[in-house]
Amino acid sequence: MGTYRVVIADDHSLVRQGIKSILAQDQAIKVVGEASTGIELLDFLRGNEADLIILDITMPQINGLEAVSQIKKSQPDMKILVVTMHGGNQYFYQAISAGVHGYLMKDDSEAELLQAIACVRRGKTYVSPQLSQDISGDIISAFRNQATLPKVSLSKREKEVLGLVVQGHTSKKIGELLKLSPRTVDHHRANLLKKFNMKNTVDLVNYVVRNDCFIDG
Numbered sequence: 001m002g003t004y005r006v007v008i009a010d011d012h013s014l015v016r017q018g019i020k021s022i023l024a025q026d027q028a029i030k031v032v033g034e035a036s037t038g039i040e041l042l043d044f045l046r047g048n049e050a051d052l053i054i055l056d057i058t059m060p061q062i063n064g065l066e067a068v069s070q071i072k073k074s075q076p077d078m079k080i081l082v083v084t085m086h087g088g089n090q091y092f093y094q095a096i097s098a099g100v101h102g103y104l105m106k107d108d109s110e111a112e113l114l115q116a117i118a119c120v121r122r123g124k125t126y127v128s129p130q131l132s133q134d135i136s137g138d139i140i141s142a143f144r145n146q147a148t149l150p151k152v153s154l155s156k157r158e159k160e161v162l163g164l165v166v167q168g169h170t171s172k173k174i175g176e177l178l179k180l181s182p183r184t185v186d187h188h189r190a191n192l193l194k195k196f197n198m199k200n201t202v203d204l205v206n207y208v209v210r211n212d213c214f215i216d217g
Contacts, residue, residue, distance in 0.1 A: 002028070003028060003030050004030065004051050005032045005049065005052070006030065006031050006051065006052045006054060007032060007033040007044060007048075007050045007052070007054070008031060009035040009038070009053060009054070009059065010036070010054075010055065010083075011036045011059045011060055013036070015056070015106070016034050016036075019083070022113050022114065023117075025110075025114065026117075036059070036060075037059050037060045037061045037062070038059050038063060039062060041053070041071075042067060045071065051078075051079060051121075052078075052079045052080070052081060052117065052120065052121070053078060053079070053080045053081070054082075054083055055067065055068070055082060055083070057086050057091060058085075064082065064084075065094055065098045068080055068095070068100060069099070072099040076099075079120050081102035081103075081120055081126070082100050082102065082103045082104065083104045083113070084106060085105065087105055087128075087130060087131065089131065089205075092131055093205075101125055101126070102116045102119065102120045102127070103128055104128045105128045108128055112128070112129065152196055154195070157178075158188055158192060158195075160178055161174060161178070161189065161192065162204075164177060164178070165189065165201060165204065165205065166208050171185040171186050171189065192204060
């Protein structure tokens with residue numbers, strides 16, 4: 001397949017050197033550049049070509065996801081692999097929405113990184129094993145769907161329940177916070193799924209995280 005040109009963006013030099021050391025195990029991969037901030041990454045890409053960007057989410061000046069959004073405007077086909085300490089699903093959803101092709105945790109193994117790169121190079125999406133049990137291919141596809149979605153009208157109570165659902169609280173915990181019975185909370189959750197035409201809570205959270213601007217009062 002030829003040489004695969006990689007840029008590494010992370011604000012920690014030791015992390016960049018560690019990734020370079022791992023990539024050196026594959027002779028087909030060539031690290032063509034490094035960046036310690038989002039601005040440095042964008043500046044590098046203006047004058048240099050690459051096939052894949054490996055970047056962290058948390059970086060100075062502009063963060064990784066903001067950089068991804070800008071990169072995708074000028075280079076929509078650029079492959080991007082996030083390697084981060086952020087393990088929450090919401091970070092993953094935001095990354096996929098921004099246009100990344102892979103998501104790894106910094107404590108994943110060296111083999112996982114090389115496997116992720118190979119997977120992304122083949123045009124597939126790679127998800128860290130630490131997240132993959134909760135995230136299916138269907139969810140990823142749905143989250144990337146750019147179709148305009150209709151407004152949804154919610155009552156004040158439904159908005160309160162929805163906000164706590166997005167935060168990951170159980171029906172029991174939501175009931176305690178809102179002074180409602182778990183059964184009443186479950187009723188609200190069922191109504192929310194129906195209003196948003198979603199099959200499950202995961203899909204509902206995906207929708208809200210990305211499309212809350214479409215929710216009408």
